Amino acid sequence: MGDLHRELVLTACRWLAKTEKCTRVFAEVQSTKLNEFPDAIGYRYNYNHHETVVVEAKVSVVDFKRDRSKFWKTEALDRSQMSGVCGMGTRRYYIVPEGLIELKEVPEDHGLLYVLPTGKVKRVRTAPYRECRDVSSEISILCTMLQRQELGLRWWPDKFRFETRKEHEKRMGVPHSRRRKRR
Template sequence: MSECKSGVDGEIPDAIGFRRTGYDATDGSVLVEVKTSRADFLADAKKSHRISGGIGSWRYYMAPKGLIDPNDLPMGWGLLQVNERGHVKALAGHATYFKGRHDEYLRQACLWRFLDVDVSREQFLLVRALANTGDPQKVLIMLREANNRAARLTAAVERIAKALGLPQHTSSYEVERTARLLRQRIEHDFNKMSCLTTDIARHG
């Protein structure tokens, strides 16, 4: 959801997403506030919902590269940096651990989580979203299909990880990286063998 008021006089998040899987460590909401100027970033800290309460179990600023220094962030806030090509990189927050070890990611998710979340305003946003959904049953079917597809992909990643001799629950990023390194090694050995075969044939 984006640019939707969280109540009659509530804050208007630039973007917020919700996750509910039944796993408390990662369930919650992620708030993203986009800043394109230094003045806007500094003024944001003075808002009442930044001082106490507010929405978002995890909160991030998103800004162009160099606009916000991680050392200038309010306590508990993360930073998403956007470079000239539009690529987003997490510089602070639990998202920086997403591609690492799963247990460390869960630990960081707990450390970066806001506990004083204004749940009533988040509920207001969810009700607004539901009102604009259309047919809830159709959405439910789509979610089930997406979850089933995610489960199949997870199982496929685990099979590949096992075939590569990687530990259980290795992230898809690590699986891809290991597979890429293995492919490069095979290509290197193949090229080396081809050169050796050519030399043997040349010298009889």
Template structure:
């Protein structure tokens, strides 16, 4: 696989969605190159997670050249008021070193087989126990520009369609699922009762032949 910028962005989105068991952040939603408002930051990939202990946003910036990384590193939102409670640079293996990173940023290396290696960052704690993982994520957490993130999420949701109609469909689907579950429980109970009756009949027939 050629490690182009677009290829890294695709990998970053997939990685953000990976569960902790696969060394990912377990984000519920992740997108690439979504605008955060007029003149605002456009993260190469951003994900959002709602489950503890790492509730929040994760930004991944993808770089395929060192000059691009150095120019990007100097941007004001890389130093403060940027997006992402946790932040990473992703690059081809060896392009960026840990010593090059802005404070608080993690680093992801990608080899020629598209395997991602976590060099540093909060994700180094995803395979630890709950308490240890919580400490690691807390140590790497940064203040995020939540206004920009809220804009991005609302804009994305507006593009999906009518949010209220979607919510109605979800409620109806949940109601139907609960109805089917009740029917299944009733059928299972009836089956158990029939099996008990059949067992009793067989025992009675057996006792009369002895």
């Protein structure tokens, strides 16, 4: 299941870069300052405004249904009164193997992408523009990426991510005994 999820995430990243024309695309960003951890996120400048496109990869129906229980996806929220509880992205998509979920199961504020057996992406529904979004977390991701670059971590364009500190230390030949220990 992990390999299929990873392949869907990388497919989503390539789709964001090529089809959606996102100039910055990141996969599975982890940061302590985020309310959510998107599988793939792309940033683009579109018709005099900035957009962020989030893609969530789902490999099973159970995983898809679990995703709907996130606090900003519940119908009971009055989104007009609550900043930062809408989730990231001016547009949000699910990417799944073809036929895993039906369009009628997808919330109206999300788009749906099928990955065909050939590896091509088929857009089943375009995600509508969302006014309510977690801009603070979107900016936090960009800041995290800048910090990683400043630390000298290597960017892996084929994986749409920076190497981890552990990978960096191994590449630089830092002896295991001198590596930073987590607190």
